[in-house]
Amino acid sequence: MSGDVQLERNITRREHQILLDVDEFATRYDLGHIRELLKKAALIAHNPSDLARTEGLNQEEIAILSGKDGEYRHGRCTPFQSQIVNSMMLIYLAAAVYGMAHFSAWTYISLDQWYSAPNTLESVTFNAPHIGSALVGCWCTVPLNRAVGRRGAIFTAMGLIILTSIAGSLELWPVANLIQRFCLGVSFGLLECTIPVYCVETSPDHQRGRVTGAWQMGSLFGQVLVVTLMLVVPVSWIYLSISICAGAICVGCWFVPESPRWLVCKGQMLAAFDSLRYFRPTGLLAARDLYLFHIRSETTGVAQSQRAPLLHLFTNPRASRATLAAVSVIVPRSLSGYHMAMATQNLKGTDYDTTIAWLFVTLGYTLALFTSMFTVVLAADRASRRKLLLWTILPMACVMGFYPIGWGFAAQQTIGIAAKAILIVMYNIGQVPLSVYVAESFPIQYRDYGMAFTISMYHGSFAAMRVAMPNLVYWPHFRYTFAVCNLIAFILAFFLMRETKNLALEEVPLAFEAPTRNLILYRLSVEIPYFFRRHVLRQNVQFLPFEDSKYGGGAIVLDTE
Template sequence: MAQKADELAHAQVANRIEIYEDRNDERGPSQHDRDDDTFEDVVQFAGTFYLSHKLDILKKAALLVQGTILLEEIPTITPQEIEAVRAETDRKWRQPWLMYLAIAASALGAIGQGWAQTSMNGANLSIPTAFGIDANTSRNNLILGFINSAIYLSNGLLGAWLVAPLNRRLGRRGAVFAAAVISLITNVGGALSTTWQQLLFFRLFLGCALGVISSTLSVFAAECAPTAVRGGLAVSWQMFCAFGIFLGFVANVVVYDSGVNSWRLQLAAPFLSTIPLMAVIYICPESPAFYVKYGERYDLAFRSLTRLRNTELQAARDVYLSYLQQPAKTSANASYAQQVKELFTTPRIRRATLAAYTTMLSQQLCGINIIAFYSSTIFLDADFSTFGALLASVAFGFVNFIGAFPAIWTMDTLGRRSLLLLTLPFMALTMFAAGLAYRIPKDNSAHFILLASMIYLFCAEYSPGMGPVPMVYSAEVFPLSHREIGTSSSVAVASIWATVLSLTFPQILSTLGSQGAFTLYAILNVVALVLVFLFVPETKKKTLEELDAVFSMGTRKFMKYQITEYLPWWFKRYVLRQAKAELTSMENMGDYHELEQDNDSI
């Protein structure tokens, strides 16, 4: 039933757009004296959704959506409106302050996530002794692994799955505010723990809160940002998560000499980012897409967009385009269990699920979170002093933050997929080279230089690609009806794999040694490269609604295209240096734009 409803919905969207194309063909784009009959659908839209008082601006928006008339020829359009529309291409970063405030909310949430993550990095040097689990036994290694992975474990098993119901009940802003309160309490509670069981309890609840914050804010940023800069602005999550990691490392050094309770200060410090987050998210307008999904309140969506765009015309265009492209409500009112089921049964959504999950899995396979959690331990194992290990970790955090800046400009130019394919091979090489450092005697300065430089270089390669892409990608590839559950389940995949890797790393380190551990993760980077190549389509410069076309091609056909068309072209172009090598575009393949809804189409 859901598949038939999807087909009907897409037909309705196509019919709406065809009406405008037919009318334009009949009357000609130069005729300006259009009356209400010409804009029958616009009038109906305005009347149905309480926007009749904005009918004039909606008529101009409808002509802008058509794109078959020169911008200057749109009746009653003002010079300010013309300039604002053109600036979307010429000066795309000129956005209202509330747009940037929405991104600031995402940044603050990311800082809290990164800081909470690396607070354990420094605390790892003191917690084993404080809780009597410092003996090198399998039991103690497992306990320490559970404490380190607790925020990922609870996020993957519970926190990520609370996103959809909390968003439905509280809205994007309300869900973030509530989760920020829990984050504040659990950060302080963990610092006051007197046993490792209490610390584990608070870290588990902290993970649930961080899961809601990360998934919701990623969706919130993607839904608020204009298409031209959505990727660049959404990069703020990873960039400021890296900044939070850096702050965490700095805080670890600052309180290093505070005595036996220094770990308490390290664990409590991340609460400092949650207070401004609660203030900023309270001021921000609600996501326009949230109003559309729950109740079809296009009037409220328009009100939000007027605060997030430079002119009312741009807001009217975006809300009307959302109306034209939004499928009829097929799954918005479906049960939670039905929505989860459709992630894997509805072909268009299933392909998005596979692609999003692949990016999230690849992020964990590359090994970055192992370094983020255990960098101080790794440097200590390389015969650094305790203070030296903490300082080396600070440098790691700084490189991670600075390295994310290129993604702001490249996310919407090179594209999501291209960034991953460009960086993963070099990440594998640097991880392997870091392992080779352990073949050099520790008393040789080359050991320190090679290990530190390769870890920092790995981080610099990770930051503009595998760092920001998975969250940006997962927040945009799902249709509105499944956006929360799709994004949050993707985060759950990343969290579960982060848990597995965090739990196993102490034992891997003990069994394989440092060189073996780095070599293993070098191989896993190659695995990630293959997965991205086969299962992750490009999404740059597509509206959230236009991504239906991207995921119209069956997975088998996409894989075949990559292996039989793209790979031979790449080899000819960049290995054989054949400048005239031509690549057949997927858009030229017959079924690219035709949504395949049959269950047999994978």
């Protein structure tokens, strides 16, 4: 009995200290009008497993907090049944506009120019979107996000899409075409570095994969819409429709709240609470998440360095490990052969070079992706990010060994269609966990620089690959180059990618606490032997998680389920 009394006293003393901390927090940030709500939310945050002890909770709040509604704790609902996803439909429409503009950017190039560049100007014009993204667009996100926030960056990108789409509908001389496509690439870089970050920072931790991965479906929807329009209307009309949609997003993005985590880092706690109130079903959940953001930010030191220089991506241990992991998994994507799959049927000399047939095949591919991508988005919060990505890379490497380079669809038609379909589907499935992983890996003070560097490296490597393509495409063993690149991507992801699924966003940097050398040694000495003994020798062996091994060093890593 005395032990129970002592435990009760300890709990009471701890709750008293929590309430004092909440009073100080509310006073410092002028949150007096929600002081009582914050106190209740803080008690819930510190003891979520014993909701019955918290005073003032009604049955509806207890049901939500305990996960009885099937959404908030366990995430057992489809993306379109989720409150947070429904609240972010405008952001997904912005992703659809991005997909429309991204796909239509290639309509400037005639079908016989995918693998040939008659002169330097035309080659640079072809790659201008990737060059603009790598050199300007990605890096503009750093000052824009810090000055005007995530919404301001999206507004700027949509403004550029309006201007470039109107220009694209006109007959321009070659230099003007180059400028138009370069500016379009700038808008791509802005959106690719901002939309995933906005989704990651806005979503609850248990729905982060689903909410962020859904922006890839929005982009895919935009591509399908453009392909459909290309079958019935001129290209100039498509550009005008893109500009109209982008104009609607420019107006609508200001009706969506700013990222609450961005506001917390700026010290705007009241605005952050209002933003969370928009994305959460009750004020109690909004207050709880606000308090958790504040506590985790102080615990992990997020608020210490808001103006982190670019060099810290390579000198700060956690940031450098996150940079290495992100770059090592995203750069090989440009060398996977996906973009070749979307265009090899357009080679000269094949009997599959009609525009209408190409459009119908592309439409069929993009429509087929919806089923697979929808399934992966559903699984994004249940399956490991690392496992999802690894399972998509190996089929791509195998497919490239049978890829019909230069065959067309007359010869080996079945193999050609199957190879292209598998490659395209696997690539886009892998984009879902990859976009989530890259956006969530960096600490918030390095997130803008980290995203800019990673996405710019991707676009730069793709532009370099495209420049080299005309000289390599008719090499007999050309396809094996992409197969080897996919194998290298698999090895890099296997050894360097760290699991982040089960961590809160502010706790993700803890996954990069252990040195990379320790992680590689763990893969070699523990994970590979376990896989061999468990799945090859069929032995009943126990898996040793990374954090429990001698290599872990106390880091919180690796989902072992």
